[in-house]
Amino acid sequence: MSVNKKLADIPFSVLDLAPVVEGGTVTESLQNTLDLAMNAEKWNYHRFWLAEHHNMPGIASSATSVVIGHVAAGTSTIRVGSGGIMLPNHSPLIIAEHFGTLESLFPGRIDLGLGRAPGTDQLTAQALRRQHGSTGEDFPYMLQELQEYFDPTLNPNVKHVRAIPGEGLNIPIWLLGSSGFSAQLAGELGLPFAFASHFSPENTLPALNIYRRSFKPSNVLDQPYAMVCVNVIAADDDETANFLSTSMQQSFLNLIRNKPSKLQPPVEDMNNIWTPYEQSLLEQRFQTSLVGGPETVKDKLQTFLDDTQADEIMVNAMIYDHRERLRSYEIVSELSK
Incomplete structure (x- = not known):
């Protein structure tokens, strides 16, 4: 290490949730996502994950x-991928075909980050998983099946359905995690690991330690490679950044x-919205979030x-105003030069 x-x-990358803001539309959100990606490419970010x-x-x-x-x-140049696809929501064959298609359209630019959580509530998970009923416990087996669609030689004794497109393509697979399960699995399989410090800060260092301790070299990696995602709200001064960060706070509060909601406009005083107990919960959730002007955020x-000791940092910025969001990512790009 x-x-x-x-x-x-180290490289810096972008995580985008394609936020839909209060008063905005999904169409505008997806237009903003592309605009952010185009600017991130111009600012030399390494990847752009959704x-x-x-x-x-x-x-x-x-x-x-x-x-x-x-x-x-x-x-045209930035890597684009998933941060992540929640594999238990899908058939591994479908994901192999989807990402095989993406890699065929955009050769050498596609990443496949995989998680095992549902990415939603239990009722919605049931609606997503009605055909195969996965609970996430079978994630290692689904991962193995997916890898074999890309490379049937991994298990030559089994005759597989073929993933076309997908078969024979070298699409980097990452495991995503917010606890130790995927950290250990990524280490044992010799895969790159991405940790969600932006919503699980208390597990960051333990998970990274598990990943590095359990790492075994593979045909993918000789040594561990850990990317850590963190919330960054940067502005031209601390006061503005703290004001902008209240949109993120309201989102987690909801x-x-x-009561999940659209991304709300920033407010002058969160004390008018949260209770002291809710404030303490959010302060724990945001203990690794980085908010401030350029020098504050740099430090x-x-x-x-x-x-x-991350090998790469991925930045998530939940900011209501798209221009302010762009400015936040621009500031981070300048700090990382």
């Missing part, structure tokens, strides 16, 4: 593969209240890198 890494030493969530009024990326195609078609990012 490297030591004394600097921000300029996440699968369902039954969420404020997230427009539920048909993740479709949105990946939309973004990849409007860009999830805690089991916090370096501390985060020192703590995690």
Whole structure:
């Protein structure tokens, strides 16, 4: 593991949830997603990932593969992928075909990040999984099946249905996690690992330790490669950034209240909205979130890198105003040069 890494030493990437803002439409959200991706490419971000969530009024990326195609078609060099596809929601064959199609359309630019959570509530999970009833416990077997669609030589004794497109294509597979399960599995299989510190900060260092301890070299990686996703709300000064961050706080507050909503405009004082107990819950949830002006965020990012020794940092910015969101990502790109 490297030591004394600097921000300029590692790649930075983007996680986009295609946020639907209060007063906005899904069409506008997907237009903003492409605009952000085009700017992220210009600012030399390494990847642009989209996440699968369902039954969420404020997230427009539920048909993740479709949105990946939309973004990849409007860009030319940035890697585009899933952060992630929730594999238990799908047949592995379908995912092999979807991503085989994307890789065939955009060669060498597609990533396949996989998670085992439903990405939604239990009622919606039942609607998604009605045909095969997966609970996520069979994730390792679904992963193996998916890998064999891409490379049938992994299990030559079994005659598979063929994934066309998909078979024979080299599409990087990442495991995503917010706890230790996928960290250990990624390590044992020698796969790259992406950790969701943006909503599971307390598990970040334990999961990274599990991944690195359990890592076994593979034909994919000789040594562990960990990307960590973190919330960053950057603006031209601390006061503006703190104001903008209240949209993110309201979003998580509504999830805690089991009332998911569109992304709300920022407010001057969250004390008018949350209770002291809710405030303490959110402060715990956001303990690794980085909010501030350029120098503040630079210092916090370096501390985060020192703590995690991440090989790559992925940035999530839940900001109501699209222009302010662009500015946040632009500031981070300047800090990482």
